[in-house]
Amino acid sequence: MFYYVLKYVVLGPLLRLFFRPVIKGMENIPADGGAIIAGNHLSFSDHFLMPAIIKRRVTFLAKAEYFTGPGVKGRLTAAFFRSIGQIPVDRSGKNAGQAAIREGLGVLGRGELLGIYPEGTRSHDGRLYKGKVGVAVMAIRAQVPVVPCAMVGTFEIQPPGKVVPRIKQVTIRFGEPLDFSRYAGLENEKAAIRAVTDEIMYAILGLSGQEYVDEYAAKVKAAEQEDGAGKFPKRRR
Numbered sequence: 001m002f003y004y005v006l007k008y009v010v011l012g013p014l015l016r017l018f019f020r021p022v023i024k025g026m027e028n029i030p031a032d033g034g035a036i037i038a039g040n041h042l043s044f045s046d047h048f049l050m051p052a053i054i055k056r057r058v059t060f061l062a063k064a065e066y067f068t069g070p071g072v073k074g075r076l077t078a079a080f081f082r083s084i085g086q087i088p089v090d091r092s093g094k095n096a097g098q099a100a101i102r103e104g105l106g107v108l109g110r111g112e113l114l115g116i117y118p119e120g121t122r123s124h125d126g127r128l129y130k131g132k133v134g135v136a137v138m139a140i141r142a143q144v145p146v147v148p149c150a151m152v153g154t155f156e157i158q159p160p161g162k163v164v165p166r167i168k169q170v171t172i173r174f175g176e177p178l179d180f181s182r183y184a185g186l187e188n189e190k191a192a193i194r195a196v197t198d199e200i201m202y203a204i205l206g207l208s209g210q211e212y213v214d215e216y217a218a219k220v221k222a223a224e225q226e227d228g229a230g231k232f233p234k235r236r237r
Contacts, residue, residue: 003057003084012052018167019045019157023053025174028147031056034108035177038135038200039149040128040208041117043158045165046151050172051084051115059107060115061100062086101134101141108142118200119217124224126155128201128210129217136180136196140187145177146200150207173207 006012015021029035037058039050051058067078067088081088087107089100107114116138118131139146150173158165178200186192205212213220 006084007052011048015049015052019049020169021049021053022169022171023174024171025176026054028174028176029054029056029113030145030147030177032111034111034142034144035113036104036108036135036139036144036146037113037115037149037174038118038146038204039115040151040204040210041119041122042126042151043122043154043165045154045158045170046117046122049154049170050149050151053172054113056113058113058115060086061089061104064088064090097132097134101137104134104138105142108138108144114138118197118204121217121221122160123155123210123217124160124221126159126210128205128208128212129220130214131197131201132216133193133197135200136193137187139178139180139196139200140183140185140193143181143184145179147177148175148200148203148207149173150175150204150209152208175203175207178203 029037037050037054039046047060047062051060062081066081066086068074069077087103089103104114104116116135118135119129120132123129135146138144151170152173153168153170156166157168157170180196180199183192183196201212
C-alpha cells in the first residue's frame with residue numbers, strides 16, 4: 001500500500017513537477033506478465049524517476065549497502081527501500097551473483113516487472129559500461145522479454161557525490177522488447193549469455209547515445225582511484 005501512496009500521491013507527482021520527464025516508448029512495456037526493465041545507471045535519481053513514471057510496479061534488486069548504512073540516515077534509507085519493496089542483494093563473495101539471480105527469478109515468476117542495471121553500478125563519468133551477464137541468465141531462464149531503458153540527463157542533475165539533485169528536465173526512453181526465446185536452455189553457456197547481454201547493452205546504447213566502454217564500470221572506477229587521480233574525469237560524449 002505504501003508503495004502506491006508514495007508513487008501516486010507523494011513522490012511521483014513531485015518528481016513529475018520538478019523534472020518534467022519526457023517519456024518515449026512507454027507502449028513497449030508489457031501490460032501484464034513478467035518482464036525485465038534493463039537500464040543504464042547514471043544517477044541515484046534513477047531509482048525514483050523510472051519507477052515513478054511506469055504504471056506497473058517495478059521491483060529493483062538494490063545493493064545491500066542501502067539497507068545497512070549507519071546512523072539516522074542509514075536507518076531512514078533502509079526503511080524507505082524496504083517500504084517500496086526493493087530487495088537487498090549482497091554483492092560481495094562468489095555466491096553474490098547467484099543470490100541476485102535467485103531473487104530476480106522470484107520476482108519474474110510472480111509475473112511482475114524486475115528493474116535491473118546490467119552495468120552493476122552507477123557510471124562515474126556518464127559513459128555506458130560493459131554489462132554483467134546476470135540479466136541474460138534471468139531472461140533466458142524465466143523466458144521473459146527484456147525492455148531496454150535509457151535515462152538521459154540524470155547524470156547532469158545528480159552526478160556522483162551530489163546529494164541534492166538539480167532541477168532540470170530529463171528524458172526516459174524505452175525500446176522495443178527483446179525476445180531471447182531462441183536461447184532457451186542455454187543460460188549456462190558462456191557464449192550465449194554474453195551474446196544476450198551484449199545485445200541488451202547495444203539496445204540501451206542506441207537509446208542513450210552514450211559513449212560505450214567495453215570494460216566493467218567497477219574495474220575502471222577502481223583503477224582510476226588507484227592511480228590517485230582524486231576525482232573522476234568529466235563526462236565524455
